[in-house]
Amino acid sequence: METTIHEVAQRAGVSTATVSRSLRGRSGVSLETAKRVREIAEQMGYSASPLASRLASGHTRTVAVVLPYLDRWFYGEILGAAEPILRGAGLDLLLYRVGDAEARHAHFSFQRLRKRVDGVLLVTLGLTDVEVEALRALGVPVGLVGFDVEGFESVRIDDVAAASTAVQHLLNLGHEQIGLICGNEEDQSMFTVARDRRFGYRAALEAAGIAPDPDLEISADFSAHGGLKAAAQLFGRRRRPSAIFAESDEMAFGAMSLLHRLGRRVPDDVSVIGFDDHPMAEVLDLTTMCQRVAEQGRLIAVRMVAALDDPRGAGTEPIHLAPELVVRKSTAARHTTRRRAPPGALYAKKAG
Amino acid sequence: METTIHEVAQRAGVSTATVSRSLRGRSGVSLETAKRVREIAEQMGYSASPLASRLASGHTRTVAVVLPYLDRWFYGEILGAAEPILRGAGLDLLLYRVGDAEARHAHFSFQRLRKRVDGVLLVTLGLTDVEVEALRALGVPVGLVGFDVEGFESVRIDDVAAASTAVQHLLNLGHEQIGLICGNEEDQSMFTVARDRRFGYRAALEAAGIAPDPDLEISADFSAHGGLKAAAQLFGRRRRPSAIFAESDEMAFGAMSLLHRLGRRVPDDVSVIGFDDHPMAEVLDLTTMCQRVAEQGRLIAVRMVAALDDPRGAGTEPIHLAPELVVRKSTAARHTTRRRAPPGALYAKKAG
DNA sequence: TCGAGCCCCGCAAGCGTTTACGGTCCAGCA
DNA sequence: TGCTGGACCGTAAACGCTTGCGGGGCTCGA
Numbered sequence: 001m002e003t004t005i006h007e008v009a010q011r012a013g014v015s016t017a018t019v020s021r022s023l024r025g026r027s028g029v030s031l032e033t034a035k036r037v038r039e040i041a042e043q044m045g046y047s048a049s050p051l052a053s054r055l056a057s058g059h060t061r062t063v064a065v066v067l068p069y070l071d072r073w074f075y076g077e078i079l080g081a082a083e084p085i086l087r088g089a090g091l092d093l094l095l096y097r098v099g100d101a102e103a104r105h106a107h108f109s110f111q112r113l114r115k116r117v118d119g120v121l122l123v124t125l126g127l128t129d130v131e132v133e134a135l136r137a138l139g140v141p142v143g144l145v146g147f148d149v150e151g152f153e154s155v156r157i158d159d160v161a162a163a164s165t166a167v168q169h170l171l172n173l174g175h176e177q178i179g180l181i182c183g184n185e186e187d188q189s190m191f192t193v194a195r196d197r198r199f200g201y202r203a204a205l206e207a208a209g210i211a212p213d214p215d216l217e218i219s220a221d222f223s224a225h226g227g228l229k230a231a232a233q234l235f236g237r238r239r240r241p242s243a244i245f246a247e248s249d250e251m252a253f254g255a256m257s258l259l260h261r262l263g264r265r266v267p268d269d270v271s272v273i274g275f276d277d278h279p280m281a282e283v284l285d286l287t288t289m290c291q292r293v294a295e296q297g298r299l300i301a302v303r304m305v306a307a308l309d310d311p312r313g314a315g316t317e318p319i320h321l322a323p324e325l326v327v328r329k330s331t332a333a334r335h336t337t338r339r340r341a342p343p344g345a346l347y348a349k350k351a352g
Numbered sequence: 353m354e355t356t357i358h359e360v361a362q363r364a365g366v367s368t369a370t371v372s373r374s375l376r377g378r379s380g381v382s383l384e385t386a387k388r389v390r391e392i393a394e395q396m397g398y399s400a401s402p403l404a405s406r407l408a409s410g411h412t413r414t415v416a417v418v419l420p421y422l423d424r425w426f427y428g429e430i431l432g433a434a435e436p437i438l439r440g441a442g443l444d445l446l447l448y449r450v451g452d453a454e455a456r457h458a459h460f461s462f463q464r465l466r467k468r469v470d471g472v473l474l475v476t477l478g479l480t481d482v483e484v485e486a487l488r489a490l491g492v493p494v495g496l497v498g499f500d501v502e503g504f505e506s507v508r509i510d511d512v513a514a515a516s517t518a519v520q521h522l523l524n525l526g527h528e529q530i531g532l533i534c535g536n537e538e539d540q541s542m543f544t545v546a547r548d549r550r551f552g553y554r555a556a557l558e559a560a561g562i563a564p565d566p567d568l569e570i571s572a573d574f575s576a577h578g579g580l581k582a583a584a585q586l587f588g589r590r591r592r593p594s595a596i597f598a599e600s601d602e603m604a605f606g607a608m609s610l611l612h613r614l615g616r617r618v619p620d621d622v623s624v625i626g627f628d629d630h631p632m633a634e635v636l637d638l639t640t641m642c643q644r645v646a647e648q649g650r651l652i653a654v655r656m657v658a659a660l661d662d663p664r665g666a667g668t669e670p671i672h673l674a675p676e677l678v679v680r681k682s683t684a685a686r687h688t689t690r691r692r693a694p695p696g697a698l699y700a701k702k703a704g
Numbered sequence: 705t706c707g708a709g710c711c712c713c714g715c716a717a718g719c720g721t722t723t724a725c726g727g728t729c730c731a732g733c734a
Numbered sequence: 735t736g737c738t739g740g741a742c743c744g745t746a747a748a749c750g751c752t753t754g755c756g757g758g759g760c761t762c763g764a
């Protein structure tokens with residue numbers, strides 16, 4: 001129940017120092033004493049109070065995971081992949097969600113991590129310079145997903161290149177009016193991602209000799225609902241695109257939903273390409289850029305554990321994963337013969 | 353940097369006790385002294401070490417969230433809804449994922465929470481009696497999502513009734529061969545959910561005078577992929593159902609994907625009903641049972657905060673939310689006229 | 705003027721560990 | 735036998751707070 005190290009020491013007839021040493025495998029204790037102490041502790045159901053242990057030893061065996069959303073696929077995937085690695089290394093996970101409001105006070109926010117965690121994992125957060133400095137001042141390893149900062153561990157993909165690849169795929173299919181459903185660049189949390197992908201989109205267009213049209217770029221929430229609203233805006237205008245590049249699969253799903261409601265067929269009338277390779281993308285036959293999210297989560301966790309084991313090994317090279325175009329059935333050449341589908345054919349049989 | 357309470361005390365010309373009292377708003381300090389101390393602390397960028405504070409005070413202002421998966425929609429939703437409430441009450445979130453392997457040692461696992469957290473939130477975990485006892489022994493408030501246990505706070509829906517409602521909907525449409533894609537009851541983590549929904553399924557059939565056919569019940573992973581595999585099994589047999597009830601929307605999506613691959617139209621050839629009201633359900637026009645997941649997460653967090661504020665208020669009544677049938681376009685009456693869809697009509701225009 | 709009572713505040717004892725330091729004991733060597 | 739050194743182990747000082755207890759000063763009523 002309330003077993004303390006003293007009780008174990010008393011029961012074993014040794015000092016608390018010996019108990020502590022025995023239990024954590026430190027030297028300075030004879031093998032037989034250590035064994036006996038361990039048995040007694042086990043039998044008493046004793047385990048050291050992490051609080052006291054941390055206070056005394058100075059390190060917390062805890063890492064903070066800081067992210068902007070918990071209820072979105074991407075973050076769950078990262079969390080799910082990182083957790084086993086971290087837990088496997090005996091580390092605890094402290095969850096911090098920073099919304100837009102708090103982002104302003106992020107400096108203060110990070111301050112709260114002081115003496116609280118041994119490492120910090122940031123997932124797709126656009127950091128200001130002062131925030132970066134605040135992080136550095138923590139004096140603990142920092143891991144980043146989705147962007148990189150000098151001196152911090154990081155895993156990411158090349159969003160610019162990936163976006164260009166996606167758009168190039170559409171260009172190759174003969175599309176010229178290509179709508180973009182992009183993240184809000186004002187949104188601190190997705191800053192780099194939204195900016196980079198939009199940049200890649202424009203770059204690909206320009207390389208093809210097409211001037212980017214601001215009217216074709218709609219910013220929205222990184223969600224199906226956001227994608228739906230953005231698509232509604234896109235198709236409520238005179239000049240409608242023949243293809244859409246959505247910066248996330250979920251946005252793409254929303255866009256497809258809207259197209260469906262408008263009676264536009266995918267890919268016959270409009271091609272749609274997403275970004276992520278969300279599990280549902282396969283279900284919906286969505287062409288997308290696969291960015292192996294789980295792998296990113298796994299890798300940053302591995303890096304974090306390594307950095308914790310060997311504190312002097314800070315600042316290894318950023319890991320850049322190569323996204324891959326996954327072609328499915330939501331993209332097609334422009335000017336396909338248009339046919340009316342019969343009622344209820346939404347989930348119709350593929351052409352035999 | 354390394355500012356301790358002593359430094360603040362020294363700078364303010366008072367004792368550490370006064371600093372502590374001022375900062376945490378305890379009585380016994382004059383208003384002006386408290387104000388001055390607070391200002392100095394603020395200006396020095398001081399914040400108390402949570403570790404030391406906890407050791408001394410005895411409570412941790414931390415709650416553990418224990419769940420079986422991190423990379424699934426349901427859990428992200430719960431987490432996302434509970435987090436703001438908890439954080440708003442000044443509580444930290446410690447994340448514990450318990451897989452199947454660890455579930456066996458859950459007693460030991462919970463033991464690790466001792467003296468570590470002020471409260472525990474369990475999400476859809478099938479608990480054995482000894483695990484329940486281990487939890488009780490922790491002596492802290494426990495909150496449950498998805499099932500309830502005497503003496504613990506809990507939020508859930510009536511899975512049996514909800515499943516029956518779903519099946520009844522199919523029965524009303526004239527279906528008699530109704531396949532079930534259900535969770536694995538061996539899976540500790542989803543024990544109650546899988547069992548209850550299967551029970552509700554059978555009950556509805558029996559009430560309609562139809563004998564449940566074990567061949568029509570396929571257990572699978574609670575995921576799109578699991579649903580796909582289960583559906584493949586279901587439709588690889590001689591007697592094929594005319595409708596499917598999937599115990600989760602994600603399973604339903606997988607099933608729809610398979611049906612699509614097999615060339616079966618939804619709902620013309622096969623009706624599909626899911627469970628959850630996943631955001632994507634709207635996109636895919638999936639008929640489903642809405643169980644307001646976020647609301648469940650929010651409510652259990654509120655209960656937890658209340659229990660923490662008022663320790664003697666343990667064991668209030670369980671909250672039972674009423675699921676609601678949301679009819680969309682994936683279910684239809686049996687024996688619809690069958691029509692071949694033209695090629696590429698997967699995302700076809702609705703009949704005008 | 706004196707005592708009671710209250711308001712502030714400091715003292716110091718924890719909270720349950722870890723760990724630097726030093727002591728004891730015995731083997732081994734001269 | 736005397737001394738050195740190493741293996742074990744205990745003592746006690748942190749770690750950075752919180753908080754019960756008590757003391758000093760001031761107000762107020764008699």
